Amino acid sequence: MKVLILGSGVVGVTSAYYLARQGHEVTVVDRQPSPALETSYGNAGQVSFGFSSPWAAPGIPQKAVKWMFQEHAPLKIQPKMEPAMARFMMQMFANCSAERYAVNKERMVRIAEHSRACINALRAETGIRYEDRQRGLLQLFRHDSQVEAVVKDMRVLEQCGVNHKLLNGEEITKVEPALGRVPGKFVGGLHLPDDQTGDCYLFTHRLADYCRERLGVTFRFNVEIQRLKRSAGKVESVLTSEGELTADAYVVCLGSYSSFLVKDLDIRLPIYPVKGYSLTVPVVDDGGAPQSTVMDETYKVAISRFDDRIRVGGTAELASYNLALREKRRATISMVVRDVFPEGGDVAKAEFWTGLRPMTPDSTPIIGATRHANLWLNTGHGTLGWTMSCGSAQLLADLMDGRPPAIDPRGLDVSRYAA
Structure with a gap:
């Protein structure tokens, strides 16, 4: 054919x-x-099968209102007189019930777990390398309430057979040793050891x-x-x-x-562009840099390790098809990587990029x-x-x-x- x-x-x-x-x-x-x-081209660098979760989740409509007044919020909305944006937001908020979240989470994990087996087989068959690492993903929690909330997601991971472990504030440094340089910043983390990292480009x-x-x-x-x-x-x-x-x-x-x-x-197709940003930061101290991928749950920012670079990706911005680089978004992801890995990379020499993620309401x-x-x-x-x-x-x-x-x-x- x-x-x-x-x-x-x-x-x-x-x-x-x-x-x-x-x-x-x-x-x-x-x-x-x-x-x-x-x-x-410049995505966050994580291949995060176990971290596959809907953006539309219980409590998001209320959080979206609160984020409007926060400097470093994970979601920003640039209001426009555009029916497509209004329609997408209404459909997304309609998926924020616990029932819809569970259905959508299962669908996403179903595809992601299949994709895990597929990419492993593809890599073995083709032999291609892409600064890849198979060392897992660590979702970091700054607050006890985040640890309590992740328990529901862990039930879905268990049902789908996804390998995972909830770690306390001391145990996370065994996965990512550089976190030992910022003691007391995180109360714990969810470790997904089978997730991966690499340069998508x-x-x-x-x-x-x-x-x-x-x-x-x-x-x-x-x-x-x-x-x-x-x-x-x-x-x-x-x-x-x-x-x-x-x-x-x-x-x-x-x-x-x-x-x-x-x-x-x-x-x-109810697809709407959700604008994301990334920094690509040269490594200056291997011991102070991540060894795989961490996700700061508070700011929804992922920090991934390539060979001699750190990719920092995050923020979601509803701004239609506007590809302008906004310095306020740069400030947020710069703040997060400096806060989590202050000695790992030279943020002043970072490449700043933005792209449009094709998001569905579910x-x-x-x-x-x-x-x-x-x-x-x-x-x-x-x-x-x-x-x-x-x-x-x-x-x-x-x-x-x-x-x-x-x-x-x-x-x-x-x-x-x-x-």
Whole structure:
């Protein structure tokens, strides 16, 4: 089957890998000059299977109001007269009940745990390296109330068979020794030893090279995707800046821009861009730097270790498609890395970046078929695009081939929004 994948971020490239591996003739199209130059470029660096949790959670509407008046809040809203933002916020808040949170959490962990097995197998098969480490993730708690709240999440982790352990303030230094230099700052942490760390940009680039050289995947860059042309209940072609492109099947992996492309086909994707920021900090003291990934639960900032760099990613900003670098957001993530690892890196020499995370109201990606026979979706992964990319792509390949899927696909396709 000839497959056209629209988008060359980490989700598009992993989709190409699994489909080509199953014998399909795959072409990837993107407006950028090379892979992973948008959301996949500067993400937080964690591959956090066990940390897969919905942003929509009980208490978030109340917290959102409080965060509006905090300098270093994890969520900032730039109010706009934009129906899409209002609609997204209403749908997100509707998912903040305990019942909806449990459903969404299970779906996310289901994909993430499958993705864990997939990325481990991919790394073994391809041999690609991307400054990766398999040393786990440590979620850090500054307050006892956070420790009490995480108990509910631990029940879901237990049900899904996710390896985890709750640590006290002294035990966290055995996982991340540099935390011993800031005694008393954290009351404990949740350790997820099977989570991973790495550079998503390197991963995507090197996997794209493997796909091209070993699996015969064609990449067409600097091509603007304009619209889909349909006929008789299916997609006939993709209109681009280089003319019409045709295939037997089409896969939309355009992240925050996916909804624009399928809107004319009467498909409503409730995806909204949630802006995130990151710093890439040169390491100056190995003993004072993280050895894997820590997540500061208070500020929702992740701090990940690469070979000689520290990636600090965080804050969520609702600001439509505005990619301006805001110094106030830089101040927040700079403050956190200096507070947690004050001697680890030279923050003054950091690279500052921003990107748009394609968020759904329930934080769960949209994977699977549409009402158009040959149009498929793999999009809406929010903050966990890399974490879920391999599992999502492998599931998609199974579904497109008509194979029994490796995991239960129920609740993951766009039909869950039909109501």
